[in-house]
Amino acid sequence: MAAGEAIVDWYVTAARDLPWRRPGVDAWAVLVSEVMLQQTPVARVEPIWREWMARWPTPADLAAVPPADVIRAWGKLGYPRRALRLREAAVAVVERHGGVVPADVPALEALPGVGTYTARAVACFGYGQPQPVVDTNVRRVMARVLHGRAEAGNARAADLTDVASLTPTDTDRATRFSVAVMELGALVCVARVPRCAVCPVRDRCAWRLAGSPAHDGPPRRVQKFAGTDRQVRGRLLDVLRAAPEPVDSAALEPAWDDAVQRSRCLDSLLTDGLVEQTADGLFTLPA
DNA sequence: AAAGCGTGGTC
DNA sequence: TGACCAAGCTT
Numbered sequence: 001m002a003a004g005e006a007i008v009d010w011y012v013t014a015a016r017d018l019p020w021r022r023p024g025v026d027a028w029a030v031l032v033s034e035v036m037l038q039q040t041p042v043a044r045v046e047p048i049w050r051e052w053m054a055r056w057p058t059p060a061d062l063a064a065v066p067p068a069d070v071i072r073a074w075g076k077l078g079y080p081r082r083a084l085r086l087r088e089a090a091v092a093v094v095e096r097h098g099g100v101v102p103a104d105v106p107a108l109e110a111l112p113g114v115g116t117y118t119a120r121a122v123a124c125f126g127y128g129q130p131q132p133v134v135d136t137n138v139r140r141v142m143a144r145v146l147h148g149r150a151e152a153g154n155a156r157a158a159d160l161t162d163v164a165s166l167t168p169t170d171t172d173r174a175t176r177f178s179v180a181v182m183e184l185g186a187l188v189c190v191a192r193v194p195r196c197a198v199c200p201v202r203d204r205c206a207w208r209l210a211g212s213p214a215h216d217g218p219p220r221r222v223q224k225f226a227g228t229d230r231q232v233r234g235r236l237l238d239v240l241r242a243a244p245e246p247v248d249s250a251a252l253e254p255a256w257d258d259a260v261q262r263s264r265c266l267d268s269l270l271t272d273g274l275v276e277q278t279a280d281g282l283f284t285l286p287a
Numbered sequence: 288a289a290a291g292c293g294t295g296g297t298c
Numbered sequence: 299t300g301a302c303c304a305a306g307c308t309t
Contacts, residue, residue, distance in 0.1 A: 033305085034305065034306095035305095035306090035307095036305090037304085037305040037306090038304095038305065038306045038307070039292090039293085039294095039304060039305085039306060039307090040293085040294080040295095040304065040305085041294095041295080041296080041303090041304045041305090042304085042305080043296085044294080044295075044296090044304090045305090076293075076294060076295085077293080077294080078292085078293030078294045078295085079292055079293055079294085079306090079307090080292090080293075081292070081307090081308090082292095082306090082307085085307085085308095112307095113306090113307065113308090114307085115306060115307050115308085116306085116307090117305070117306060117307090118305085118306075118307085121305070133305090135305045135306080136303095136304080136305075136306085137304095137305070138305090154288095155306085182305065185305095186304095186305075190303095191302085191303065191304090192297090192298085192302080192303080222301060222302055222303075223290090223291085223292090225293075225294080226300095228291090228292095228293095229291080229292085230291075230292055230293055230294090231293080231294095233292080233293080234293050234294075237293090268292095272292095288309100289309100290308105290309090291307105291308090291309090292306105292307090292308090294304100295303105295304095296302105296303090296304095297301105297302085297303085298299105298300105298301095298302090
């Protein structure tokens with residue numbers, strides 16, 4: 001049996017029961033889950049996704065509310081620009097697609113905050129299309145199984161042909177393969193300590209057959225967080241999320257000591273549309 | 288095309 | 299303890 005087939009079979013018994021994978025979940029719900037899952041772990045997404053689905057079950061529901069509501073409901077998932085873009089995507093779905101999430105990849109990619117990965121994930125998971133779906137998990141699986149390397153490099157165009165080479169020919173199994181290979185990367189072929197003993201393709205993994213060599217390329221550098229503008233922006237937004245009314249700049253001072261950095265970050269939040277200044281100069285989440 | 292963008296859990 | 303990591307996108 002080909003590797004791709006083995007991965008699909010493995011998924012049948014090993015898959016997590018995630019709420020956005022249940023039958024009857026529509027493409028809108030899938031889109032929301034995918035955007036939330038961009039760089040944020042499943043465990044933190046789950047409760048927020050449930051709240052969003054109860055509150056805004058259709059794109060029109062989300063499109064109708066002010067950004068402030070959306071930013072607050074995003075909570076501390078991180079990268080709050082995603083919340084803004086998701087709302088903008090909902091507006092675009094209403095305006096351009098009659099309120100129905102489009103099913104074709106180019107139309108999906110044209111939505112704010114939807115890139116190569118998310119567009120195909122929605123087409124595949126939301127609409128059952130046999131689309132190649134490549135995320136960080138899949139790239140890692142490909143690096144090991146196909147290329148014998150311990151770690152994946154950056155995303156590249158050839159990723160799609162890599163996945164295609166493993167994909168089952170049967171349409172239905174091809175569709176399921178896309179979730180399955182992601183799940184394999186998330187549960188078994190993980191970054192730090194892969195669980196090769198339970199891997200369905202352990203006997204034909206190029207990396208393992210090569211003796212599991214350590215990563216040799218340049219170390220991928222991890223982003224700093226403490227002291228960066230990202231942390232300061234997060235602090236400022238924290239204050240504004242909690243404030244029932246617009247606040248003056250003095251109310252933002254406790255968020256960060258360095259006035260220069262604080263001011264720079266407030267400006268960038270204004271530029272991003274995550275913060276708004278009222279006519280009398282107070283700061284608030286955008287209405 | 289490299290850098291910026293949040294947050295919290297893990298080892 | 300702090301580096302590393304988590305279903306990327308945008309500019």
